[in-house]
Amino acid sequence: MPTHSIIYADLIHAYLVLADKFIVQSPKYLVYEVYAMGWEARWRILANVITELRRSGESIPYNVINDLRLAKTMIEIVRADMLRPENISRLEEYLSNVESYVLSAAKVRFGDKYVEDVLRRLCELEASGMEPEFQVRFHPGLPRGERWVRVQLSDETPLDLIRRVAEEFGLKYRVEEDGYALVYGDEEAVRGFIKRMASEVRESKKG
Known part of the structure; x- marks a missing residue:
């Protein structure tokens, strides 16, 4: 290939x-x-x-x-x-x-x-278009304009992993009632968080 x-x-x-x-x-x-x-x-x-x-x-x-x-x-x-x-x-x-x-x-x-x-x-x-498009939307409890991503808690994306990667990028997080973790903060940091999480999951599947 x-x-x-x-x-x-x-x-x-x-x-x-x-x-x-x-x-x-x-x-x-x-x-x-x-x-x-x-x-x-x-x-x-x-x-x-x-x-x-x-x-x-x-x-x-x-x-x-x-x-x-x-x-x-x-x-x-x-x-x-x-x-x-x-x-x-x-x-x-x-x-x-x-x-x-x-x-x-x-x-x-x-x-x-x-x-x-x-x-x-x-x-x-x-x-072209490899980055996800971010849109500013209101999320209850967050300052308007903060970028955010919600990550489903699972065996592939456990809370410990989410916490570690969020902290590496200086992001805040909280666990919500529907089984998702809300991660939020600076736009570039959120983008970096998403890429790192995707990479971590990819590597875990290889192992």
Whole structure:
């Protein structure tokens, strides 16, 4: 898998954790919708390269075409059912399979400059919209304008972990009656908290 695809997959995984476990002052379906749009744009870039390869006389393997079709279907499945990480993994697998073939075949057919342009477009896509959008909303008991995130208490995100990371970023926190911890404070600190928590959960799954 190309290095930039690994980074892309890691970021997607991190924010899937965010969408599943975190409420960041905006409905979590918006987080998924951003990434559904990103996957679709990535799919379109790869599909366009395949079209150009075909026009140049390249015979595209059946498994690549099949993975491209399955990726398109999986994008719609993810849109409809946004809480199944296994669907995201399949989608990433299909797209990565297509991408690996496309970059290799395009280099042979069209040269390094063409591949560099494709990589640039993919990297620009990855770089755009990776941060969750913060909106200022009133939360009972907090000063107006404070940024906040609610984290669901679970085996993956226990209170001890939330407390430790919140304190590292100089954030305040409190446990609410519905089983969430409210973490709040400076905007950049909240962003850092979210990234660190996603990373911690990712590492715990690997272990």
